[in-house]
Amino acid sequence: MGSGVLSALLADAGLRDDPSLGLVMGEVPLRDIVDRTGTPTYVYHAAIIRERFTALDAAFGDLPHRICYAVKANGNLAVLRLLSKMGAGADIVSGGELLRALAAGFSPDRIVFSGVGKTDEELIAALTVGVGHVNVESLAELRRLAMLAELQGARVTVGIRVNPDVTADTHPYISTGKGGLKFGVPTDQLDEALAILDEASHLTLGSLAMHIGSQITDPTPWVKGLERLCELLAVARAAGHAPTTLDIGGGLGIRYRDETPLTPAAWITPLIPMLRESGCTVQVEPGRYLVGSAGVLLTRVVHRKHSGGREIAIVDAGMNDLLRPSLYQAWHEIVPVQRTPGEEQATDIVGPVCETGDFLALERPLAPVAAGGAVAVLGAGAYAFAMSSNYNTRARPAEVLVDGDRWAVVRPRERLTDLFRDEIADPFAQTEAP
Numbered sequence: 001m002g003s004g005v006l007s008a009l010l011a012d013a014g015l016r017d018d019p020s021l022g023l024v025m026g027e028v029p030l031r032d033i034v035d036r037t038g039t040p041t042y043v044y045h046a047a048i049i050r051e052r053f054t055a056l057d058a059a060f061g062d063l064p065h066r067i068c069y070a071v072k073a074n075g076n077l078a079v080l081r082l083l084s085k086m087g088a089g090a091d092i093v094s095g096g097e098l099l100r101a102l103a104a105g106f107s108p109d110r111i112v113f114s115g116v117g118k119t120d121e122e123l124i125a126a127l128t129v130g131v132g133h134v135n136v137e138s139l140a141e142l143r144r145l146a147m148l149a150e151l152q153g154a155r156v157t158v159g160i161r162v163n164p165d166v167t168a169d170t171h172p173y174i175s176t177g178k179g180g181l182k183f184g185v186p187t188d189q190l191d192e193a194l195a196i197l198d199e200a201s202h203l204t205l206g207s208l209a210m211h212i213g214s215q216i217t218d219p220t221p222w223v224k225g226l227e228r229l230c231e232l233l234a235v236a237r238a239a240g241h242a243p244t245t246l247d248i249g250g251g252l253g254i255r256y257r258d259e260t261p262l263t264p265a266a267w268i269t270p271l272i273p274m275l276r277e278s279g280c281t282v283q284v285e286p287g288r289y290l291v292g293s294a295g296v297l298l299t300r301v302v303h304r305k306h307s308g309g310r311e312i313a314i315v316d317a318g319m320n321d322l323l324r325p326s327l328y329q330a331w332h333e334i335v336p337v338q339r340t341p342g343e344e345q346a347t348d349i350v351g352p353v354c355e356t357g358d359f360l361a362l363e364r365p366l367a368p369v370a371a372g373g374a375v376a377v378l379g380a381g382a383y384a385f386a387m388s389s390n391y392n393t394r395a396r397p398a399e400v401l402v403d404g405d406r407w408a409v410v411r412p413r414e415r416l417t418d419l420f421r422d423e424i425a426d427p428f429a430q431t432e433a434p
């Protein structure tokens with residue numbers, strides 16, 4: 001990794017490498033957090049999240065727009081509250097995220113409920129609190145929602161998430177806009193969807209929506225997708241519907257390694273003529289862009305070993321804490337919290353979990369970090385804590401929010417005994433034969 005790229009990555013996170021203090025986020029030396037909170041710990045930088053929201057907001061100029069943060073990227077209440085205060089709405093995909101978003105202070109009308117498999121309970125919860133848009137992803141779901149809304153006597157504004165059949169150049173697991181995948185209503189079923197809406201007394205078509213994938217760094221798929229949405233808007237209008245919103249989803253990529261991510265302006269500007277022409281409010285659902293670069297995972301080296309010609313640093317964060325390297329072969333830059341003199345050496349940085357796939361980085365040039373030394377894994381604000389688990393009965397990390405010179409734990413490290421607190425060791429004790 002060139003030093004230019006590393007500087008860019010540090011700047012993205014609002015980090016500087018101080019010769020005596022080590023890595024400093026805002027005005028907080030990360031070593032203070034390591035010392036006081038222990039490791040592994042996720043740390044999020046409020047100033048970066050605000051900066052990103054403001055930059056994205058500005059990219060729309062005077063175009064009417066709503067930014068609905070994709071809660072799945074990082075659902076910590078402190079992150080949600082911060083974005084809610086900035087004026088964001090929330091894009092949610094489960095009943096759990098609905099509760100989170102409400103607890104964090106999002107008003108229901110600023111919530112859009114997406115997802116391919118919403119259950120009756122989840123749809124009823126959405127109807128009960130009155131979420132702004134329910135984005136349906138199949139005809140079956142639309143029929144179900146129509147029935148439930150009538151039963152509940154609740155009116156609801158519906159978005160039809162269509163599958164625009166465009167491919168985005170990203171990891172196949174996070175490309176969602178291609179025909180034949182589980183996402184969205186195929187465009188050739190739109191007429192049928194509109195017919196269902198005609199019959200549904202409690203449903204109003206509010207938006208046409210798409211989400212073509214994640215970590216995208218080229219505007220072309222959105223241009224193609226929006227062209228498709230605009231054609232479908234004409235179809236919906238001709239059929240007597242009057243959607244007022246076009247939802248172009250999330251997916252704006254960030255820098256993890258040497259990508260050249262799109263700026264918000266480079267993302268939105270090519271879409272503006274079509275959006276203006278449509279007369280609709282544009283809605284976006286970014287997750288990663290708002291929080292991804294703003295987070296680091298702090299982890300300490302437990303042991304070092306040399307095996308089969310490879311240098312191995314075993315750290316106290318594993319695939320259960322940060323799954324992206326194992327699941328997507330994702331690159332996360334890793335930087336010592338406190339630099340020590342010495343040559344970089346190709347190092348496997350692995351976790352303690354009993355799986356060969358449990359690594360944060362393989363053959364990564366790393367400055368010498370002795371056992372007990374801490375490193376920061378960059379780009380860990382999105383889909384990081386959110387995808388963590390208790391595999392190997394490991395407590396999930398603490399989460400910390402840094403704001404200027406202040407920092408606070410916003411989720412304590414889990415307690416090990418809590419992990420099995422609700423389990424029942426001997427369920428048939430009462431009924432067993434003597």
Ligand code: LLP
Nearest residue numbers: 070211214215250251252285286287288383
């Ligand atoms: N809207 C919908 C309907 C989505 O499915 C997603 C993400 C977003 C918005 C937000 O996308 P973003 O702006 O964050 O790219 N775990 C993967 C990413 C999965 C994305 C799932 N959907 C990863 O770690 O890369």
